[in-house]
Amino acid sequence: MHEVVVIGGGVTGIQASLDLANHGIIVHLVECQPSIGGHMSQLDKTFPTNDCSMCILSPKMVDVIRHPNIRVYTLSEIERVDGSEGDFRVIIRKNPRYIHEDQCNGCGDCIQVCPVEVYNEFDAGVGTRRAIYKPNQQSVPDLVVKDPVHCVECGLCYDACLLDAVKKKDEPAFFEVHADSIIIATGYSVFDPGVKKQLRYLEFPDVITTLELERMMNASGPTGGQIRRFSDGKKPKRVVFIQCVGSRDMSINRPWCSCVCCMASIKNAILIKEKSPDTDVTICYMDIRAYGKGYEEFLERAEAAGIQFLRGIPGEVSGDKGNMSLIVEDSETGELKDLKPELVVLAVGISPSLQAGEIAEKLGISRDTSGFFKSLDEKTGIVETSRPGIYIAGTAVAPKDIPDCVAVAGAAAMRSFIRSIRD
Numbered sequence: 415m416h417e418v419v420v421i422g423g424g425v426t427g428i429q430a431s432l433d434l435a436n437h438g439i440i441v442h443l444v445e446c447q448p449s450i451g452g453h454m455s456q457l458d459k460t461f462p463t464n465d466c467s468m469c470i471l472s473p474k475m476v477d478v479i480r481h482p483n484i485r486v487y488t489l490s491e492i493e494r495v496d497g498s499e500g501d502f503r504v505i506i507r508k509n510p511r512y513i514h515e516d517q518c519n520g521c522g523d524c525i526q527v528c529p530v531e532v533y534n535e536f537d538a539g540v541g542t543r544r545a546i547y548k549p550n551q552q553s554v555p556d557l558v559v560k561d562p563v564h565c566v567e568c569g570l571c572y573d574a575c576l577l578d579a580v581k582k583k584d585e586p587a588f589f590e591v592h593a594d595s596i597i598i599a600t601g602y603s604v605f606d607p608g609v610k611k612q613l614r615y616l617e618f619p620d621v622i623t624t625l626e627l628e629r630m631m632n633a634s635g636p637t638g639g640q641i642r643r644f645s646d647g648k649k650p651k652r653v654v655f656i657q658c659v660g661s662r663d664m665s666i667n668r669p670w671c672s673c674v675c676c677m678a679s680i681k682n683a684i685l686i687k688e689k690s691p692d693t694d695v696t697i698c699y700m701d702i703r704a705y706g707k708g709y710e711e712f713l714e715r716a717e718a719a720g721i722q723f724l725r726g727i728p729g730e731v732s733g734d735k736g737n738m739s740l741i742v743e744d745s746e747t748g749e750l751k752d753l754k755p756e757l758v759v760l761a762v763g764i765s766p767s768l769q770a771g772e773i774a775e776k777l778g779i780s781r782d783t784s785g786f787f788k789s790l791d792e793k794t795g796i797v798e799t800s801r802p803g804i805y806i807a808g809t810a811v812a813p814k815d816i817p818d819c820v821a822v823a824g825a826a827a828m829r830s831f832i833r834s835i836r837d
């Protein structure tokens with residue numbers, strides 16, 4: 415029997431798992447969060463077609479969980495890897511869910527009675543969740559999870575669950591699996607704009623990130639798809655996007671382009687205009703990188719919709735919380751402008767995943783100077799690493815959009831498949 419371990423259940427890991435499983439390979443898909451889906455499940459629409467992100471991803475997530483050849487390990491991480499290409503022994507640590515997974519039917523009765531409300535990671539801080547919760551409405555697997563840090567042990571969830579699925583105590587579980595090869599698809603994290611103090615993120619309530627905006631735009635998100643200011647709940651009349659926050663910025667040693675931010679801001683600017691045609695939307699940029707198929711046309715669509723493109727990056731957000739000022743030099747005319755935004759959206763760049771260093775150490779592979787996993791050859795061996803039998807794909811390698819992630823996932827799956835059937 416041929417087996418492969420895929421680490422990371424974002425769109426890249428999902429695609430690689432499905433490609434392998436459909437060719438008869440047994441896949442162990444290891445995801446550290448309670449649900450698979452990764453960042454794509456947080457997005458509202460996807461450029462350049464503005465298709466609903468979950469409408470594309472959700473059927474794939476369901477295919478994964480139902481596939482007879484795929485074993486999904488959520489809340490799980492790689493503990494240890496021994497052996498070599500063709501004969502890896504992988505120890506998976508499954509962290510406690512505090513739920514009997516075979517008894518929970520995902521009905522959510524326990525969530526209704528939970529009195530605790532905390533920051534919701536899935537909504538990037540825009541919304542809240544309970545101490546017993548589902549990460550999102552389309553979580554896969556469709557199970558709740560109890561957060562032991564915030565649970566106050568009031569006992570209401572035990573009483574509410576007619577299936578006795580909520581556990582009072584739980585322990586990590588360990589699984590040893592065999593793998594011919596391993597695919598790393600651990601994705602990315604977004605740049606923390608708090609590093610650039612002059613942008614006043616978390617200091618001014620109406621300075622938000624593009625990921626927060628994605629959650630706000632989503633009809634099933636915390637604001638029901640309404641764009642609102644955190645300061646007063648009002649609809650902003652002037653929205654300004656600042657591009658390249660944490661990208662192409664040598665002052666913080668981040669020279670790389672994050673690839674998706676130009677198109678993601680254009681997408682969200684178009685969606686704001688569609689929802690609210692009387693809102694002024696400006697994008698402050700260095701260069702617009704519309705490099706993919708249909709992307710230049712998407713940019714033209716934004717211009718036709720009345721979105722302003724201003725070539726210049728403001729140095730700081732000034733003024734005060736209720737009355738922001740954003741002074742920027744239009745580098746095409748030399749004119750200084752104060753945009754007086756009511757909402758500032760920071761187009762935060764793409765960083766290596768937070769656990770990339772730990773994974774590299776456990777699996778004995780290298781990272782490049784920016785912290786992404788290093789390909790064996792940047793041109794002809796992008797999915798291979800310095801360790802035979804360990805492959806990398808998606809944004810774990812470098813910033814990429816979804817179509818590129820899916821294409822590279824297929825390439826990694828193919829290499830892995832060939833490795834499996836070789837012996």
Ligand SMILES: Cc1cc2nc3c(=O)[nH]c(=O)nc-3n(C[C@H](O)[C@H](O)[C@H](O)COP(=O)(O)OP(=O)(O)OC[C@H]3O[C@@H](n4cnc5c(N)ncnc54)[C@H](O)[C@@H]3O)c2cc1C
Pocket residue numbers: 421422423424425426427444445446447450451452453454457459460461462490491492599600601602603604624625628674678681767769773807808809810814815816817819
């Ligand atoms: C604001 C914003 C808007 C965007 N909009 C678009 C768009 O419209 N169109 C488009 O094409 N692209 C868009 N993108 C880019 C898109 O999000 C990515 O291309 C895509 O989601 C990357 O998928 P991935 O699977 O490589 O990584 P991720 O989605 O990051 O998935 C990685 C998975 O690995 C898991 N993981 C991490 N570490 C571990 C570990 N140690 N063990 C186990 N699991 C682990 C994570 O929990 C996660 O589930 C946007 C990006 C941003 C920031």
